[in-house]
Amino acid sequence: MRCDVCPRGCTLEEGKIGFCRARKNEGGRSVSVNYGKLASIALDPIEKKPLARFHPGSRVLSVGTFGCNMDCPFCQNHSISAASEEDVRTRYVSPSELARLAGELKDKGNIGLAFTYNEPMIGYEYVRDASVETKKMGMKNVVVTNGCVLPNILEQVLPWVDAFNIDLKSFSEETYRKLGGDLKTVKDFITRAAKGSHI
Template sequence: MKKECRVCMHHCALEEGQTGRCRARANKGGTIVCANYGQVTALALDPVEKKPLRRFCPGTKILSVGSFGCNLNCPFCQNHDISMADAGTKRKVFISPEELAGRAQELETEGNIGIAYTYNEPLVGYEYIRDTAALVRKAGLKNVVVTNGSVKEEVLMEVLPFVDAMNIDLKGFTEGYYLMIGGDLETVKRFIRHAVGGCHVELTTLIVPGQNDSAGEMGRLARWVAGIDRKIPLHVTRFFPAFRMADDSPTDVHTVYRLAEAASKHLDYVYTGNC
């Protein structure tokens, strides 16, 4: 029996045994299930600034974990080997929520403050994030979600009670750009508005040459963010060739600085990255 997935804006209608375009959700027995639950493809103790978060627990480290799957299709994805992978990937290993929370506690002696769900799109497997984050919170540690913000508010509300901070990609500020990467700008804007009320939020915009690098677009983006709260940090970051754009040139450093300056007219905290 065909079943519709309601996690994101794609509303994939899946036949029995079929997997959605995110490759992380599937129809099993007439129920949409999390196909990547506990399937870990990447695990590392990172500086929190690498998420990137600049105004949340600076100088600390956080255990970063990723799985497979993503509901966007960015041609410049830096983690395409896992974000574009499916259940067939050989990199995965099962780690239960209890085991992952335990590892986070063991790493406290090395400066770990909690867990960051990152690398692929974590919220396409929100059930694992929710279950693990509840245990991490109970242990007195922190939860960070690094996300493209392209899921429904109902999914956000499943995890937000346990989340201390998010970095959300606001990849551009036109519907055309979001259409190109397989997303929807309004979905992300709604997600950001809801997230800001529940945890610390920082935003990231990757500047891709010829795509979202105009001062006018950055000005509109920054004014919209300021309309929520001008103290929301924005990371303006430099594109490097990767995936389907491996033959392109990196963003000119001066372009990044120029757009960061344009954003600074509206926002109190603007940071440049990869420069």
């Protein structure tokens, strides 16, 4: 089975996990193994995402799981982004439970959820499902991403995401190859996301 989430396109035998450490071949399908398994959760200033012009002065409940589809030697969150499930302590939080927690923090200035710390889009199903629940409460959703996923994956979350911080690592395709990414994919992601969300 060839994973169809990012341009890396890992070929996975049954039961095997991809480079990202977050997707697995189960019955010939690419399945998220980090769904709802939070390795980090914090109420952060929105500027820490960093989003300077999206609800400045507010806070956002920020969550991360584990895994990433790129291999950046300068990653500040490598302890979870370069980790597999066995390497980190996680706690399962359902999408509805996470949205409820976000709502409980409104009185502390919380505007919603931010999916961050590791690469959230490799576990897009959780981002989508939790974002749907948060939107039901009239709150915002933010995704901090490398933008290196295929267009159909972005379309799964785009209707529910209010803002993206897309980390463009370089304008060099060669640099992207060294990091395990693809510059054109990221540029296409930015172009499409900008049509529906704050960038």
